[in-house]
Amino acid sequence: MAEEIIRSKPPAASSLPAESPEQVLERNIAALVVGRNSDPFSLLGPHPVSGGWAIRFFLPWAAEASIALHSAAAERPPIAMAKVVDAVKLRPEGFFEASFLSSQTTAPAPGSYKIRYRTHHGEEHEVYDTYAFPYSISEFDLYLMGEGRHYDTYEKFGAHVVRHEGVAGVHFAVWAPSARRVSIVGDFNRWDGRVDVMRPRGSSGIWELFVPELSEGAIYKYEIIGPTGTMLPLKADPYGFRSELRPNTGSVVARLDAHAWRDTEWISQRTSKKWLDAPMAIYEVHLGSWRRIPEEKNRWLSYRELGDQLIPYVKELGYTHIELLPIMEHPYDGSWGYQTIGYFAATSRFGSPADFMEFIDRCHQADLGVLLDWTPAHFPRDTHGLSQFDGTHLYEHSDPRQGSHPDWGTLVYNYGRNEVRNYLISNALFWLDKYHIDGLRVDAVASMLYLDYSRKQGEWVPNKFGGRENLEAIDFLKRLNEVANERFPGILTIAEESTSWPSVSRPTYLGGLGFSLKWNMGWMNDTLKYFSSDPIHRKYEHNKLTFSLIYAFTENFLLPFSHDEVVHGKNSLLHKMPGDLWQQFANLRLLYSYQYAHPGKKLLFMGQEFAQRHEWTEAKSLDWHLLQWDSHRGIQHLVSDLNHFYAAEPALHEVDFEWPGFEWIDANDGDNSVLSFIRRGRTPGDFIVVVMNATPVVRRGYRIAVPEPGAYREVFNSDAERYGGSNVGNEGNVEATAIKHMGRPFSLELTLPPLAAIYLKWTKA
Numbered sequence: 037m038a039e040e041i042i043r044s045k046p047p048a049a050s051s052l053p054a055e056s057p058e059q060v061l062e063r064n065i066a067a068l069v070v071g072r073n074s075d076p077f078s079l080l081g082p083h084p085v086s087g088g089w090a091i092r093f094f095l096p097w098a099a100e101a102s103i104a105l106h107s108a109a110a111e112r113p114p115i116a117m118a119k120v121v122d123a124v125k126l127r128p129e130g131f132f133e134a135s136f137l138s139s140q141t142t143a144p145a146p147g148s149y150k151i152r153y154r155t156h157h158g159e160e161h162e163v164y165d166t167y168a169f170p171y172s173i174s175e176f177d178l179y180l181m182g183e184g185r186h187y188d189t190y191e192k193f194g195a196h197v198v199r200h201e202g203v204a205g206v207h208f209a210v211w212a213p214s215a216r217r218v219s220i221v222g223d224f225n226r227w228d229g230r231v232d233v234m235r236p237r238g239s240s241g242i243w244e245l246f247v248p249e250l251s252e253g254a255i256y257k258y259e260i261i262g263p264t265g266t267m268l269p270l271k272a273d274p275y276g277f278r279s280e281l282r283p284n285t286g287s288v289v290a291r292l293d294a295h296a297w298r299d300t301e302w303i304s305q306r307t308s309k310k311w312l313d314a315p316m317a318i319y320e321v322h323l324g325s326w327r328r329i330p331e332e333k334n335r336w337l338s339y340r341e342l343g344d345q346l347i348p349y350v351k352e353l354g355y356t357h358i359e360l361l362p363i364m365e366h367p368y369d370g371s372w373g374y375q376t377i378g379y380f381a382a383t384s385r386f387g388s389p390a391d392f393m394e395f396i397d398r399c400h401q402a403d404l405g406v407l408l409d410w411t412p413a414h415f416p417r418d419t420h421g422l423s424q425f426d427g428t429h430l431y432e433h434s435d436p437r438q439g440s441h442p443d444w445g446t447l448v449y450n451y452g453r454n455e456v457r458n459y460l461i462s463n464a465l466f467w468l469d470k471y472h473i474d475g476l477r478v479d480a481v482a483s484m485l486y487l488d489y490s491r492k493q494g495e496w497v498p499n500k501f502g503g504r505e506n507l508e509a510i511d512f513l514k515r516l517n518e519v520a521n522e523r524f525p526g527i528l529t530i531a532e533e534s535t536s537w538p539s540v541s542r543p544t545y546l547g548g549l550g551f552s553l554k555w556n557m558g559w560m561n562d563t564l565k566y567f568s569s570d571p572i573h574r575k576y577e578h579n580k581l582t583f584s585l586i587y588a589f590t591e592n593f594l595l596p597f598s599h600d601e602v603v604h605g606k607n608s609l610l611h612k613m614p615g616d617l618w619q620q621f622a623n624l625r626l627l628y629s630y631q632y633a634h635p636g637k638k639l640l641f642m643g644q645e646f647a648q649r650h651e652w653t654e655a656k657s658l659d660w661h662l663l664q665w666d667s668h669r670g671i672q673h674l675v676s677d678l679n680h681f682y683a684a685e686p687a688l689h690e691v692d693f694e695w696p697g698f699e700w701i702d703a704n705d706g707d708n709s710v711l712s713f714i715r716r717g718r719t720p721g722d723f724i725v726v727v728m729n730a731t732p733v734v735r736r737g738y739r740i741a742v743p744e745p746g747a748y749r750e751v752f753n754s755d756a757e758r759y760g761g762s763n764v765g766n767e768g769n770v771e772a773t774a775i776k777h778m779g780r781p782f783s784l785e786l787t788l789p790p791l792a793a794i795y796l797k798w799t800k801a
Contacts, residue, residue, distance in 0.1 A: 068094055069129040071230040072261075074217045081167030082144050088137040089144060093151055093165055096130040096228060101153035103134045104162060144168065146201040146248075164248035169200055171235055171244055172207055178240040181211075184454030187519055189462040190380060190470070194275030195289045197252055205248035206289050208234065208256075210273065211455060212426035213241025214263040220245060221270065222256035222286070229259035241426075241455075255286040257420070262427020269419040272377060274459065278389055279365040279378045285420045287378075292470050295393035299400035299472060306405075306474065306526035311552065312592055313690055315683040316637035318407065319355040319645075320598055321346065322372060323363065323386055326642055328657040339391035343398045350404060353645060353672075354679025357405040359477060361599065363392070364411075367418055372599070372654055373409070374479060375416040375446060379463045382471070396472055405474040407528065408467055412460045412512075413480035414446035423447055431456055437497050441483065442490045451484075452508035461516050468524045475528030475552070476520075482534045484509040510549070517550030528552040530594060541592040556593035556636055559584040564601065567627050570614045571709065571731045571791070578706030584634070585698065592693045593636040602641060602652045610647040619732055621647065621667050622761065622791035625674050625754040626728065629793035632678045633715060633726040635692045646672040670760030677759075681752055681795075686717035687724045701725070701740050702778060710788065712740050724751075725796040729788040734764055736787045741780035745772045748784055748796040755789035764789035770796065 055063070067073040068080075082091050091103055138144075146168040154160050173192055180186035193209045200207060212218050218236075219229035224247070234243035257270040272279065276287030323342060329335050337345065350358055363386075365378025373383070382392040399406050415431070417423045422431040432447040433439030439448050450456050467473040483489045488496040488504045499507050517529050531540050531549070534557040542548025562580040569577050602608050613623035624647055631638060643658040646668045650659060662668040682688045691697025701712035709730040716723045725742060729735055742748065747769045755761030770784050777783035788794070 065127060065131055068230065068233075069127050069131055071219075072217065073233065074261075075236060076233040077167055077235050081165055084141075084143075085135060088135060090133050090135045091144075091149070091151075091165065091168075092131070092133045093167065094129075094131050094231065095151070095153055096230065097155050097226065098130055098132070098153035099156045101132050101134075101151055103136070104150045104152045106148055106150055146170075147203045164203055164205075166232060166245065166247055169203075169246045169248065171237065172198075172200065172246065173209060173237065173242065173244055178237060178242060181242065181455065181458060182240060184458045186458055187462050187465055187523075189458060190275060190466040194273055194277060194380065195254075195256065195287065197289065197291050198246075200246045200248075203248045204251070205246055206250040206254065207244065207246045208273075209242060209244040210234070210258055210275070211241055211459075212243060212258070212260055212430070214428040214430070215243070215260045215426040216263060216265060217261040218243040218426075219259040220247065220256055221259045222254055224250055224254055224256075250289065252289050252291050254289040255280060256289065257286055260426055262424075264427065266427065268424070268427055271425060272420045274422060274425070275380050276365075276378055277380055279381045279384055281384045282367050282369075285367065285377075285418075287381075288384075290381075290389050292389055294390040295397065297393070297397055297472065299397050302400035302403070303472065309526050311526075311528055312693060315356055315689040316594075317355045317679045317682060318357040318359045318594075318637070318639040319350045319353070320359045320361070320596075320639055320641040322361045322599065322642065322652075322654060324369065325652070325654050325657060327660065330657070334656065336385055339387040339395040342386065343395045347395075347398055347402050347404065351402050353676045354683060355404070356683070357407055357474070358399060359407040359639065360409065362409045362411055362479075367416075369654055371416075374411050375414075375444070376411045377416060377418055377421040379459075380466055393471060400472065405528075406472075407475045407477055407530070408473050409479055410464065410467075410476040411479045412449065412464075413478075413483050414441045414444055414448055416446050431459070435497065437491070437495055438487070442495070443483075450508075451506070451512040457512050457515070460512065461519055464516055464520055465523060468520060468527055473527075475530060477530040477532060477555075478513075478551070479532050481513070481531045481540070482537070484513065485533070485535070485537055513549050513551075514544045518544055521550070531555065533557075538590075552592065553594045553637060554591045555596050555598075555639075556584070556588075556591075557596075558587070559593070559634070559636070560596055560598075560601070563627070563630070564597075564612060566730075567623055568612050568614065571619075574709040574730050575706045578704075578709065581630075581711055582703045585700070585703075588635050588698070589693055589695055594639055595631050595634060595636040596639040597631070597641060597644060598639060599641045599652060602644065602648070604651070606651065608648050608651055609644045610649055615732070617667075619791060621671065622732070622755070624671060625759055625761065626730065626791050626793055628671075628675060628678060629752070629754040629795075630728060632682050632688065633713075633724075633728075633793065633795065635698050635715070637689075637692065638682070640675070645675040667760045670758065674754060674759040677752070685724060685797075686719065687715045687722050690717040699743075701727075701742070708735065708738075710735065710738065714743070721798070721800060723798060725784075725798070726793060727786060727788060727796070728793045729790065732790045734787065734790050738786050738788050739775075739777055739783050740786060741778040741783050742772050742798070743780060743782070744798055744800070745774065745782050747771055747799045749799060750794055751797045752795035753789060753792065754794075755792035761792065762789065764792075765794065769799075 064079045080092050082089050150162045152162045196207045198207050218234045220232040221227045221229050225231040234245040260268045262268050273287040278288040278290035280286045324336050362373030363383050364376045365381040365383045366373050396406050433450045487506050529551045530553045531551040532555045533540050539548035540554045541551045544550040566577045566580040613620040699714040711728045714723050749769050750766045753765045757763040772782040775783045
């Protein structure tokens, strides 16, 4: 049977004789030395006794000890500890009590004395008394946390380097409501959970402790005794700001105020930025595999090296944003960061928190936004993480039909619990606040919205109305978006949501979830199916290109070709394309040209901008050597030119989410696999004509209708020699003639290059 935890006020038993104060003291000491006292402040530190004060402390490694006064009387010799003071004995395990006479009625100030001790090996030390210091978290903080409305909990929880009562040290706080005892352990206390036992804050479930003279860099974990009295595996700090490099799993005390930010202008402009009307081309990156150093044991680049190499590369290509696969700490490289353990810790793989801040700062100075992938849909079962954190299903549901994810073998957050919602919203705000992140792409939103996601009948629990909608998760996502946008105007929240859930990117006051943008997974799947088919069969797949316009303006869509499309047997984008090698490259150029012409913001995963041949793997660098070949450099030139042209032409980005920004010319020429349409800006007369030929046949004399007379300049041609194409085109300008076609008074006669797209810009006659 587990040993009973001793609390400061044991339950009264009328059938038993009352214990004397001496007996209570002795019982508490006995519990302390075996690690079973849950409220050490009732025993340790300064306590009033007859005629003065007694200072009690527990140092298992001390052979003898004394009190060194650091007040006005500091010149007095230290007061030697007595082995026996009244009925309290010095325990051989290392319990001490020192008594001294004093007429003062208040306890000695925490910084007014130190404990001086000598170890069994003769080493001498002086330390402040941890149990002399008062608590820091206010009752109002506790109230807001319980209500689930304390969105700055990262300022209270975790490990903070502070000055408390004039003494430097680290303040720790953690939520573990069912724990019988919580201790901080690390090298500084020889990983002995009896030494730094935390103070319980009543029914809040919060434990806190200030450890004087501890500093940045200290490695620590929480030692927790669960509700049954069983010692749990050591736990990393849920709010830890830094972690050890895997395979080690300890949390590391880290300051977040070491970096002097230089992005004031960027943040100020972001506040008033209308991103939905602006060009947004996102380069999706996995930092561990973008580029490595093979000569140095295939090591990663550091955050600072990435700043030197990645930022100018992305900037030169014309991207507006970098989106990072999760950089929050994760123990397993193969999860790519999506199985997060350290939600508040930028991974130590690439450097320190200050190094990551420097990277983001340099992005902003280069006019690049930084988006982070964020994973509130699930968390891994690793024993040092959130799983059964205090010996109960604290963060997750106890019922596996609600609390476990069948696809990924992970656990699902209990979104209906105030403290859990508070934890997740606080984490989102933390990255926007402390790291100046410009937005969060929320992973696996569909799995959060549906209670029956990937579950069969009987494997899920309906909501209170009998439906499949996860009402608590819906409420959480709405509140997240409201709070994030209220506190950080100009940031973006982006949903990876793969179903037809309505109004994902509509404001909450209109019944939406409140996201800024939604990934258009339907467009991505249909587009890749079309482009993967042989051109001779594409006339039967034509609707896959036209169908997206039926729903294109129901959401604020982002068009992604992400990491998910080029891993685990899915092949690279280049090798999804049919035909010989020339046709594969031509198809890829056409694919990107179509993406940039279609309404919606753009995203491309790293390596696809130069036609990476192999599937992506997190274990090695991209195939940069491919750039020695003209065909691969051609794709890179094409992506760069598309980005710059897209940013320069309002018609391609200004009206992405409304019908006035798009107009079909001919959506029905499936027999020739030709598609033509117009993209319009807000200024009258600002439009681009787009014509796509999805077959390897040059089509000469192809007529399309246009809305205006005058010259139409061919401003982009994906078949240009610069891109590796055959250089078939229209030699600059094409004049519209007054030949009626498809109900319009004017038309153009064009030469359509093979497997290519052309963009034509109208000039007023």
